[in-house]
Amino acid sequence: MKDLLATVKSNVSIAENIYAITLTLTGPLKNISGGQFVNLSVGEGAMLLRRPLGICKIDGNDLTLCYQVKGKGTKKLTEAKAGDKLKVLLPLGNGFDLNEFNNIAVIGGGVGIFPLIAAIRAYKDKNFYSYIGFRNKAAVCLLEEFEKSKLLTVTTDDGSYGDKGNAVSAYFSDKNRPEADVIIACGPPVMLKVLKEELEKRNFNTPCYVSLEERMGCGIGACLVCTCKKSDGDNARVCKDGPVFNIKNINL
């Protein structure tokens, strides 16, 4: 991993309160797996903590991160303009390892779709079946990234776009649901919790990997700020042991 000084190429709103920032790095990004993240500086001096953001797209030397404006840091990040320099520590975390799978069910909710996009882009020859949910029509974004999926179901909580409902219920209620070798998922904690409950209730044997989010300090596994609970009672570090975990091995 390296801390690089990147140049902002663009920073635009792609949905209500959601931005995509593209950073140009000095060289191409190699050996990055979908689901890994970066720790981005948003305003040195006043804001000492970096913001951990999942990698969404990599095109040559360009790295695109998408973020929801949630607090002071992400609000500040919206002010970054083309040509500005930002420090970015990358790549961090483990990412989705899909090498041994061919048929992959993708369940994403809200801003959780971004690391899933990176996973889809990283494995060009696999079959993806995508179920993605948003709060409402205004939150819908980057659908084009899911178009290569063999199947795409889009839901909104209020039915203002696609099917009314959410991504997890869309997956489990799909009568034509294709057989998947693996499920990958990312979304709000409540979505992942329901997903785990549904998998257990239905005795699903399909392995399921989820990407978690947590407030972080160092981002590299040293400070033990971003822990999650493992099913064996021990702690895991979201930044270093994750952010992708087998859903069986963690408590949600």
Add this chain to the structure above:
Amino acid sequence: MADLKVKICGVELKNPVIAASGTFGFGREFNEVYDISAIGGISTKGMTLLPRLGNPVPRIAEGYGVILNAVGLQNPGVEHFISNDLKFLKDKGVTVIANVAGNTLEDYGKICAKLDGLVDFVELNISCPNVKAGGMAFGIKPESIKAVTSVAKDSLKSTPLMVKLSPNVESIVLNAQAAQSGGADCISLVNTFTGMVVDIERRKPLIANNTGGVSGAGIKPIAVRMVYEAAHAVNIPVIGMGGIMTGEDAIEFMMCGAGAVQVGTANFADVNAMPRIIEEMNNWLDGHGIKDINEIVDTVKLN
């Protein structure tokens, strides 16, 4: 290139920049970014006799120029450190400072005995909550500081004892003197300031533990004042810390009487903070024609 070597309690450090406890783990993760043998020393993650899982999340929040943390001493236990991490750090050639905490006086005695002779220093963390001392942390009152220091000192036959002082106190001078009279070989300060940050939309503290320790650039002037006061109240070495982000910040602490410094929060803002700070210190010294870092220690003259 100035000479950056310093000597604390007879232990030579290749430079005075030490990683502060809790921000650097046991060095392995930062060693993936740069060779940690470049830094002067590492104060380990705070350790207890038995493993601890720590507090619920979120454990971190931010204020203007500061961060707050409440990790709650999550650690794998001292035995795990001795069998898994100590050799790695020794092989790296960095000065190893074992930061330790306990719930009782006996705990402090036992954990010090386990580490005696194995590490370069033991650093007593005496500002952790939930300890037996009339409901008060060991590190608040001079009497309990002296008591815990002397218990630790009695268990350390060959390893120097560093006592880390809390700034959440009535008198840093009396507490520094209490550590000295309890047998501390050196003191380090300041630990974090207790603080709170509230999410006004949810009307709840951002940190699950409600309060957390405040650190970072914003606390530096208070830390500098306390280090100056403590350094002029005792005749044992002082290790200064609190918001050091640059080489100039480190030099400021040393001019106020610190023989070495610790760097914590800066490691989060800049993963390469410590090698950068060492380089900046060297550049400042070179720029001022100073050949030896020790020449600047305790050179501030009050107005």
